[in-house]
Amino acid sequence: MTFTQDTCCTQTARYMRAAWTASEKITAAKVAVAPDPGFPCESSVDATGTKGLMTCQGLLRGATDYTANLALTTSRGTFSFEHKFKTMGDKLSGLTWFTEFEDARGDPLACAAASVRIVEKYTTNNDPLTATQILQQGQAFNKSRDPGIDPAAIAAMQKKLDARNNYHYYRLPTREEATKSAIYWLVRSGKPVHVISLAGQHDPVLVGFTGTFGTFYDDPANAFSQVIVMDPQRGDMRPETQNHRPDKYRTTGFQTGQPLALDEWYGDEWWLRFTYISPIRMPDGSLLAIDRNDGSYPVPHWAGQFVILVDDADADWPSDKEGRVKWH
Known part of the structure; x- marks a missing residue:
């Protein structure tokens, strides 16, 4: 047995x-x-x-x-x-943080790739690829013109790195529902949750929360006052990377799990103040449409929504598809 x-x-x-x-x-x-x-x-x-x-x-x-x-x-x-x-407590421990700036002078395009690496290392104790390599390989799985890797590619790379990681993306209409769903899936799966933030341009990893989560999604006992996240950019304390968004504070807490009050989480544009936005303004002033554009779904798809990626254990469903598991 x-x-x-x-x-x-x-x-x-x-x-x-x-x-x-x-x-x-x-x-x-x-x-x-x-x-x-x-x-x-x-x-x-x-x-x-x-x-x-x-x-x-x-x-x-x-x-x-x-x-x-x-x-x-x-x-x-x-x-x-x-x-x-x-069972897990309210925060996962034993995670390894990775920066998105493996090249300190490089473009900030590898945040999601670094988060994929964080998840891979925690769930399998393997670290086969750098964030740069994950970014390069992951772009082949993009279903959009995203200059980094989009939600479909994030899920596909988690599966490619280890078949036991069955991540899929889900779209939620409000920041509150996206946050509650992220916490629910954190404790349901026992694995970190990707939360697409900064209007679709960033990917911190939810690893815990402060509060109570009961036995089901709509349990009246559910109450939480903070989320706990790891951030591949704002945990990088090296002086040579500080030119990227110097208006945002950095702390080593983002390397282990930084508690964020909900007013900051919901109100700061770095986090969930805005929905996924497409098109986006590029550094040269041009506009780039980054919504899903492969014809699999009506558009807008990610745009106007809040997007999270969770391990829903749905091993038979393609990683690059929107998740199909119902939980409320």
Whole structure:
């Protein structure tokens, strides 16, 4: 008997999704989770009778030690197996920060690429490509004229770097819903969330929050006062990079997770003051349309929306498509 659970086992996603594989045919499976989460949990059995998936109907409590007790029935009787894990708290720890300025004098185009690198390193403990290389390879996946990498390319690169990272982008109509959804997916997936900010031109990584997130998206207990983000530009403290947006403060907090009050998060143009905007004004004064333009969706698509990228575990859906999972 073997268990496979992504993000296991010390900062595990609060949505339990644990696969099991048995060495003989199973006729029935039942799971009990302790401590009792307060909602049903169950285990499926596939057609071969040798594999299944344990899931629960809500989000487990954060920073809690759980045991999933799996009872499997075979022709020889019923046998029990324990799977232990601890859910993530309100902030992921152990992430590695990377700058977007690998060339201190280069153009600021690699913020999303650096965030892809942050996610790759945290989720797999591998670091195969620099941000510059991710930017160069990722541009082939763009579905727009974005001079960096767009949301479709961000998701495609996360999948290319590791097939277990099933990121997809989602569009939300308001900054409040985008923020709440980002926090929900952070705890549901146990993985950092890309939040497209600066009117579509930046990509900080949401790694935590201050407050409470209950067992489902519309739980009345949900309340949060801060988001915690890593930023590939504003965490770079080197003097030679300070000419990029000198009007914005920098701090080493952006290397580990900087708390931001919601009034700053919602009100500062660097964050979510504005929706995704297309066209954008280029340094030479020209206008460049950066909305999705490959004909897959009606336009405007990203423009006028708030965009986040999350690991929704939808492995069968192409990475460059808008996500299809419903959560509220």
